[in-house]
Amino acid sequence: MTGKTVLVTGGTGGIGLATAAGLAGLGARVGIVGRDEGRARAAAERIRTAGGDVDVFTADVSSQREVQRLAEQVLAAYPRLDVLVNNVGGYWATRHATEDGLERTFAVNHLAPFLLTHLLLDRLRSSAPARVVTVSSGAQAMGRIDFDDLQGQRSYSGQRAYNQSKLANVLFTYELARRLEGSGVTANVLHPGVVRTAFGQEDSRGWMRLMLPVVRPFMKTPEHGAETSIYLASSPEVEGVSGRYFANSRAKTSSRASYDTAAAQRLWDVSAGLVGLAPAEQAS
Template identity: 35%
Template sequence: MVWSIDSIPEQNGRIALITGANSGLGFDTAEALLEKNATVILGCRSIKKAKEARDRLLSKTSYGTIELLNIDLSDLVQVNKAADQVGSVFQKLDLLINNAGVMAPPRTCSKQGLELQFAVNHLSHMALTLKLLPLMVNQSGARVVTVTSGAQYMGKINWSDLQGEENYDPWASYSQSKLANVMFSLELDQRLKESDVNIASLSAHPGLARTNLQPTTIAANGSWQASIAYKLMNPIFQSSRMGALSQLLAATDPKAKSGEQYGPRFNFRGYPNLCEVASSALNNKERKRLWEVSEKLIGDLVQINPTKEILSKNK
């Protein structure tokens, strides 16, 4: 039996924050959760994008409740402020879906001067998660879902040039950030379990899903070769609605467990199943190293002291 949107249990009373909710996987995830009566916070890079997404969602469904959040993941200071806003307005959070991402742009830096893909895809989502964990501690069935991609299997953490300052390859940096997503998800799972905190940490990837990432990447790089390749491959891409099923399963299925990853069949396309993470993500020492390096990069820009206390209470 396949797992589909119809499989999502009732979400009434639950609050979910989705980053990158204005398009693609994030938008489809928001729509599905709203149809199950969740309160969905649309985390978007600008309020304009958030409002446009809200209007489109309201034209599709009359269920659930929509809230808006301006969160620019290219700026850790703004991530900190956005997380504070969530805490002041809601006081609790049941689901955090770290969905937003950038893919293979020319080398660009975040507001803090960090390579953009590593900053947006990994660091800011780690910072946001650690900032919001105290809102999730007392919530039954609380979950963090970090969205990665099949690029994780080709990823390698380039410790000698983490920010691509010496030799930047857009696809290698993208794969590194997607591997980092999985490593963070697994390390968070381990630390939550060791601290006896009942919050689940899972990862998910959409396979080959048609979103705005592909045309945005082609436009940013101006590559006619990539444009032709995308046109040739386009027929085998599945819809973003199908791709979103993996993260929806990870977020809502009662049988899904912390530490697991979900993706389409053969990591390609189709309905979601339990799938293996990249073998590189299973190295405990490498995961710990990434966590510690990432914490230092986040630094004092995001106040995560309450989370540090939560994750060390039983150690």
């Protein structure tokens, strides 16, 4: 990865930090994105101490205004961008509205990568061959896109919202890959496994807090959880491979719902409307 530039969202802890550290260790210049500047700088120092080249960007990606500002900063800092790793994600047991009036799980897990990818797409195209890697979850298999209540206004369940957002990651990736065919930019999505991180602890159910100490020893370390992200971002084995779902660094079959091209198109159109993208600004 020497000479390559990579941006990793949610790169200040857990799988994201392990991904950034791993890619920096392979020689890439890595930009990490996090909400908290202190935590981001501590993560960057950890990577630098190991000899890595790292930049820090701070943004709360639940806000579209912040995503726009982040993209502007990245474009100003990086004349080329070889890989975008859409790693940021979260779980909230109760419904939270963002400053844009959207449900937080859908906004952070799906709309943020959807918007950021579009804003950086011209730079990725001009840097081709380039890659977009999006972190989903095995929860995509339980997901259903409820177009009648995408924001969980009528009925909210933290798990249902999370499952929906992870299926949305897969549908987005497959549609993006179709639209980018022949551009030199590939798009793939992955399941990192069940990883030992602080995921979901900001707003979790009581049963989750009780079960975590029991299952924690059986979870993957963040370093193991990052392996598939690093593989998709760097391996020559997947050069030119696009529109696939991976787990344990191998292509797998995702849920039946994820191959619904009509749903993918509809989700794309709805998402573009929610983030204010005009047709001319969308991948085609």
